Amino acid sequence: MIRARVLIRPKAGILDPQGEAVERALPALGFTGAANVHIGRLVELDVEDPQQLEPMCEKLLANPLIEDYEVQLLDAGS
Amino acid sequence: MKFGVLQFPGSCDEVDALQAARHVGDAELIWYGDKDLKGADAIIVPGGFSYGDYLRAGAIARFSPAMESVVAFANGGGLVLGICNGFQVLCEAHLLPGALLPNANRRFTSRQVQLEVIRADSRFTCACAGGQRLSIPAKHSWGRYYASEQTLDEMERAGQLVLRYAPGENFNGSLRDIAGVCNEAGNVFGLMPHPEHAVDELTGSTDGLAIFESMRLALKDSRV
Numbered sequence: 001m002i003r004a005r006v007l008i009r010p011k012a013g014i015l016d017p018q019g020e021a022v023e024r025a026l027p028a029l030g031f032t033g034a035a036n037v038h039i040g041r042l043v044e045l046d047v048e049d050p051q052q053l054e055p056m057c058e059k060l061l062a063n064p065l066i067e068d069y070e071v072q073l074l075d076a077g078s
Numbered sequence: 079m080k081f082g083v084l085q086f087p088g089s090c091d092e093v094d095a096l097q098a099a100r101h102v103g104d105a106e107l108i109w110y111g112d113k114d115l116k117g118a119d120a121i122i123v124p125g126g127f128s129y130g131d132y133l134r135a136g137a138i139a140r141f142s143p144a145m146e147s148v149v150a151f152a153n154g155g156g157l158v159l160g161i162c163n164g165f166q167v168l169c170e171a172h173l174l175p176g177a178l179l180p181n182a183n184r185r186f187t188s189r190q191v192q193l194e195v196i197r198a199d200s201r202f203t204c205a206c207a208g209g210q211r212l213s214i215p216a217k218h219s220w221g222r223y224y225a226s227e228q229t230l231d232e233m234e235r236a237g238q239l240v241l242r243y244a245p246g247e248n249f250n251g252s253l254r255d256i257a258g259v260c261n262e263a264g265n266v267f268g269l270m271p272h273p274e275h276a277v278d279e280l281t282g283s284t285d286g287l288a289i290f291e292s293m294r295l296a297l298k299d300s301r302v
Contacts, residue, residue, distance in 0.1 A: 014224065015251065017184040041133075060141075063134055063170070066177045066224060 001046040003074040008062045009040030079297050081105040082118025086139050091125035098274035102294040110142040120157035123164030135220045136166035158266045165268030173266045176225035182251025188217035192244040200240050201296035202267040205288045212285040216271040223252035
């Protein structure tokens with residue numbers, strides 16, 4: 001099995017209300033100088049065939065219309 | 079005529095949809111695990127939180143056995159109405175263009191909204207007059223209709239933008255104030271507000287009945 005990580009984020013230019021809310025909350029806590037906050041999803045999984053990750057993303061894990069995804073292969077899974 | 083109303087784990091508006099449909103015809107529930115649509119003449123994919131809205135709203139419900147049959151039914155020209163979560167499911171199933179994003183106001187919002195009928199010649203609004211206003215409740219946190227500008231232009235040209243929020247009513251930030259859209263063939267329609275909750279004066283409006291009555295009229299005409 002191979003350990004994989006899929007990062008899914010809203011496409012550039014699409015309004016991200018969660019990211020905006022966090023970006024506004026940071027200065028309120030004294031953290032100034034943070035910008036372009038975006039919030040997405042992280043999917044971690046073990047797969048036998050990493051070639052299946054791309055179609056998995058296209059079909060289920062992400063909605064390519066509104067989200068970008070990035071597949072990272074990690075060390076062998078447990 | 080007979081409506082079939084899907085029921086997923088996490089659906090919550092299927093009984094209201096059933097009752098609303100019964101104002102104009104017969105209606106029966108269809109369990110998500112069944113492929114048999116029970117001879118329904120039209121399908122309603124109801125509101126709620128199918129599969130807990132895990133991953134994305136509608137993303138998992140789309141692959142249920144009943145939805146496989148609904149996709150085939152829609153591709154064969156059958157009438158399919160998606161309400162709220164049902165709209166999200168139809169978008170995820172690619173039966174309708176676009177997607178529903180989190181509300182621009184970042185809140186779950188439940189309120190009565192005023193809609194305007196853009197197309198009174200669709201199979202889901204033919205009981206309405208063009209420009210007619212409908213007062214119908216909406217309640218969702220992922221209702222911001224989104225499609226690329228190019229897609230929106232194409233949809234506008236093809237007459238697929240059926241309902242819009244009246245001026246000042248677009249609380250979720252939907253592009254071009256879109257509240258309800260149909261597919262190119264005109265037999266699949268989705269909207270975020272809930273017509274099934276506006277069928278009795280007890281709850282303040284009966285404007286939602288027009289959607290179900292339109293479907294009945296469209297089916298009747300197609301059989302003449």
